[in-house]
Amino acid sequence: xxxxKVHITGVVQGVGxxxxxxxxxxxxxxxxxxKNTSAGVVIEADGDRDALDSFLQKLRDDAPxxxxxxxxxxxxxxxxxxxxxDIIHSESVDGAFQPISPDVSICxxxxxxxxxxxxxxxxxxxxNCTNCGPRFTIIQDIxxxxxxxxxxxxxxxxxxxxxxxxxxxxRFHAQPVACPVCGPRVxxxxxxxxxxxNDEAIAETCKMLAEGKIVAVKGLGGFHLACDATNANAVxxxxxRKLRVDKPFALMMPDLEIIExxxxxxxxxxxxxTSSARPIVLLKKKPNSTxxxxxxxxxxxxGVMLPYTPLHHLLFTNSLFTVLVMTSGNLSEEPIAxxxxxARDRLTKLADAFLMHNRDxxxxxxxxxxxxxxxxxxxxxxxxxxIYPIRRSRGYSPxxxxxxxxxxxxxxxxxxLKNTFCITNGKCAFLSHHIGDMENxxxxxxxxxxxxxxxxxxxxxxxxxxxxxxxxxLATRYALEHAERENLPxxxxxxxxxxxAACMAEHGLIEPVIGVSFDGTGYGDDGAIWGxxxxxxxxxxxxxxxxxxxxxxxxxxxxxxxxxxxxxxxxWSLGLEWDERLTSVxxxxxxxxxxxxxxxxxxxxxxxxxxxGRLFDAVSALAxxxxxxxxxxxxxxxFEAMADSAExxxxxxxxxxxxxxxxxxxEALIKDVMAGIPTSKISARFHNGLAEAVRExxxxxxxxxxxxxxxxxxxxxxNITLLRKTISLLSKDGFEIYTHREVPTNDGGLSLGxxxxxxxxxxx
Ligand code: ZN
Ligand code: ZN
Ligand code: FE
Numbered sequence: 001x002x003x004x005k006v007h008i009t010g011v012v013q014g015v016g017x018x019x020x021x022x023x024x025x026x027x028x029x030x031x032x033x034x035k036n037t038s039a040g041v042v043i044e045a046d047g048d049r050d051a052l053d054s055f056l057q058k059l060r061d062d063a064p065x066x067x068x069x070x071x072x073x074x075x076x077x078x079x080x081x082x083x084x085x086d087i088i089h090s091e092s093v094d095g096a097f098q099p100i101s102p103d104v105s106i107c108x109x110x111x112x113x114x115x116x117x118x119x120x121x122x123x124x125x126x127x128n129c130t131n132c133g134p135r136f137t138i139i140q141d142i143x144x145x146x147x148x149x150x151x152x153x154x155x156x157x158x159x160x161x162x163x164x165x166x167x168x169x170x171r172f173h174a175q176p177v178a179c180p181v182c183g184p185r186v187x188x189x190x191x192x193x194x195x196x197x198n199d200e201a202i203a204e205t206c207k208m209l210a211e212g213k214i215v216a217v218k219g220l221g222g223f224h225l226a227c228d229a230t231n232a233n234a235v236x237x238x239x240x241r242k243l244r245v246d247k248p249f250a251l252m253m254p255d256l257e258i259i260e261x262x263x264x265x266x267x268x269x270x271x272x273x274t275s276s277a278r279p280i281v282l283l284k285k286k287p288n289s290t291x292x293x294x295x296x297x298x299x300x301x302x303g304v305m306l307p308y309t310p311l312h313h314l315l316f317t318n319s320l321f322t323v324l325v326m327t328s329g330n331l332s333e334e335p336i337a338x339x340x341x342x343a344r345d346r347l348t349k350l351a352d353a354f355l356m357h358n359r360d361x362x363x364x365x366x367x368x369x370x371x372x373x374x375x376x377x378x379x380x381x382x383x384x385x386x387i388y389p390i391r392r393s394r395g396y397s398p399x400x401x402x403x404x405x406x407x408x409x410x411x412x413x414x415x416x417l418k419n420t421f422c423i424t425n426g427k428c429a430f431l432s433h434h435i436g437d438m439e440n441x442x443x444x445x446x447x448x449x450x451x452x453x454x455x456x457x458x459x460x461x462x463x464x465x466x467x468x469x470x471x472x473x474l475a476t477r478y479a480l481e482h483a484e485r486e487n488l489p490x491x492x493x494x495x496x497x498x499x500x501a502a503c504m505a506e507h508g509l510i511e512p513v514i515g516v517s518f519d520g521t522g523y524g525d526d527g528a529i530w531g532x533x534x535x536x537x538x539x540x541x542x543x544x545x546x547x548x549x550x551x552x553x554x555x556x557x558x559x560x561x562x563x564x565x566x567x568x569x570x571x572w573s574l575g576l577e578w579d580e581r582l583t584s585v586x587x588x589x590x591x592x593x594x595x596x597x598x599x600x601x602x603x604x605x606x607x608x609x610x611x612x613g614r615l616f617d618a619v620s621a622l623a624x625x626x627x628x629x630x631x632x633x634x635x636x637x638x639f640e641a642m643a644d645s646a647e648x649x650x651x652x653x654x655x656x657x658x659x660x661x662x663x664x665x666x667e668a669l670i671k672d673v674m675a676g677i678p679t680s681k682i683s684a685r686f687h688n689g690l691a692e693a694v695r696e697x698x699x700x701x702x703x704x705x706x707x708x709x710x711x712x713x714x715x716x717x718x719n720i721t722l723l724r725k726t727i728s729l730l731s732k733d734g735f736e737i738y739t740h741r742e743v744p745t746n747d748g749g750l751s752l753g754x755x756x757x758x759x760x761x762x763x764x
Pocket of ligand 1: 106109130132
């Protein structure tokens with residue numbers, strides 16, 4: 001009799017790993033045990049050598065679909081004389097940690113049971129199994145076991161307990177297992193009173209939605225505000241109540257067929273839509289779609305997701321509507337509501353009713369947003385995947401990004417807007433769920449709770465803190481206070497270096513690269529607002545090899561709201577006149593023009609900027625697209641949406657050593673505007689010219705440095721038109737091009753870069 005001891009780490013908890021091991025061992029007639037510890041899954045098994053070999057092989061080959069094995073060690077020895085195979089009690093190992101599974105959308109088996117009238121969970125909104133259901137959002141601590149989840153208060157009924165304990169059952173050790181007898185329930189609440197429960201509540205919710213009402217629906221990671229997306233009045237009312245102007249709303253549709261009625265969907269997009277993370281996928285809208293313009297004003301794409309909880313599926317089993325707006329349950333800028341009381345408090349003015357339930361959400365987690373970016377060129381783009389993340393949250397977080405080397409335990413506090421933070425342990429970088437814009441107390445509180453939770457879950461006590469150099473970021477101030485209190489080393493990281501490093505970390509790059517960081521706003525070494533940067537960078541340090549030429553930004557970051565003002569400042573700095581034929585100029589009366597001119601001449605509250613985002617704002621305004629915006633990047637997004645893909649002309653930038661000059665391009669653009677050239681052509685010519693300027697600048701830097709790897713990072717690279725054109729040009733020249741595939745190219749990925757830089761510096 002031989003024995004083997006196996007230790008497995010990776011995502012192996014909450015994904016049906018122990019039952020899988022149990023069944024495999026029993027099939028092979030092995031004796032012994034399997035257990036979860038906070039350091040992974042440990043197995044001891046007795047059997048003959050052939051059976052043990054086959055056991056080890058199958059552990060790796062047939063592992064459950066949601067698991068991911070990182071390390072696998074096995075050592076043979078004499079048998080222990082076990083007489084049966086058991087799943088034994090979980091154990092917490094000091095200081096050890098394990099990745100935790102993100103939340104997983106309902107699986108096909110559970111979906112079948114949900115609509116099977118003979119099943120005891122028929123139409124039960126909390127059906128789940130070992131392969132699906134809530135994970136990250138209900139876990140309070142590790143190891144992942146029911147007492148450490150928000151399901152702890154629901155005592156299993158005899159039927160559920162039997163399933164839970166039966167190794168042949170597909171709910172064997174499914175921690176959130178529940179049924180109508182013993183589990184959570186839903187109800188509909190209006191004016192602080194419970195109106196209906198269970199199926200009745202769901203039916204009434206559907207009726208209200210069909211009538212154009214707005215209902216707050218409690219989901220996996222927080223509340224959504226739902227309304228019928230084909231009802232213009234309802235959507236407009238929702239915008240008014242939420243104080244959200246123009247910014248697109250996410251949509252939920254019951255199946256791919258309905259999605260295809262409204263959007264163009266490629267195979268890669270289908271794959272993302274139906275993946276177990278069920279993200280919001282950005283899709284091109286079809287011209288004949290009945291979804292009202294108010295959902296996504298002046299844009300040609302929609303953010304669409306499939307139902308991912310049983311409750312969502314139940315909402316769509318009626319013939320009253322097929323498309324719902326599902327936007328986060330919050331007032332604009334605040335974090336998404338998760339507690340019932342919090343929702344009653346904060347959402348009462350926003351929702352006509354609440355579809356609530358009593359399974360608590362331990363940590364908030366917004367829907368993720370992704371798009372497909374496939375390069376269609378014969379390029380050397382590295383790590384071909386089609387996903388291009390915009391917001392990485394539910395379904396992805398807290399799945400770690402793997403780093404190329406072991407790093408100390410660190411905390412990186414991220415950016416001001418679209419904040420995420422990142423903690424590291426071993427080779428894992430745990431990027432947090434989406435925290436949001438750190439502009440109010442609520443969000444800061446959510447950030448602090450998130451950090452504490454991650455430190456506990458992943459057993460991290462930071463040895464150093466990395467943060468953005470911007471002195472006024474709330475995340476930076478948190479970092480400084482925290483580091484001082486704990487007496488920890490502080491590592492300041494330049495914003496655009498962090499962007500480039502985030503992309504390097506994803507691809508495991510250590511050697512220097514040419515980093516093209518195009519962005520809205522970031523604090524520069526010289527105190528200016530950077531954002532059109534060409535860096536020669538490795539994971540420790542960088543040099544600014546070239547930049548977009550500086551222009552003044554009257555009012556600083558406040559100028560973000562008024563592209564017309566940025567446009568005039570740009571013209572002034574280039575020595576171009578404020579011609580009254582330009583819409584941007586007409587935005588200012590004579591008096592205001594004088595004031596602005598004085599402000600520019602005297603440099604009153606007027607920092608210099610090399611921001612590519614602000615350049616996009618300015619040219620969008622000059623092209624007549626938008627003079628004021630309601631959210632960051634709006635002008636640029638609408639400008640991009642107009643670009644005529646067939647147009648080959650371009651505005652030529654002045655590429656000099658260390659500088660990209662814009663005068664010639666802006667002049668040509670204005671000439672076209674005056675000549676009445678269609679905005680679609682103007683937009684395309686600007687994009688074409690900028691891509692060419694990137695190619696020329698990168699080529700110069702490459703000649704000087706011999707570097708051939710180019711990293712594209714920063715929020716402006718969400719502009720797919722620019723991304724596609726740039727990659728097309730660079731790849732023809734044979735550069736190796738790296739783009740984001742795991743974390744967002746915008747500030748949502750910044751903390752990963754900060755952590756990577758801090759780790760590299762500490763490593764020496
Ligand atoms: Zn399931
Ligand atoms: Zn039960
Ligand atoms: Fe940024």
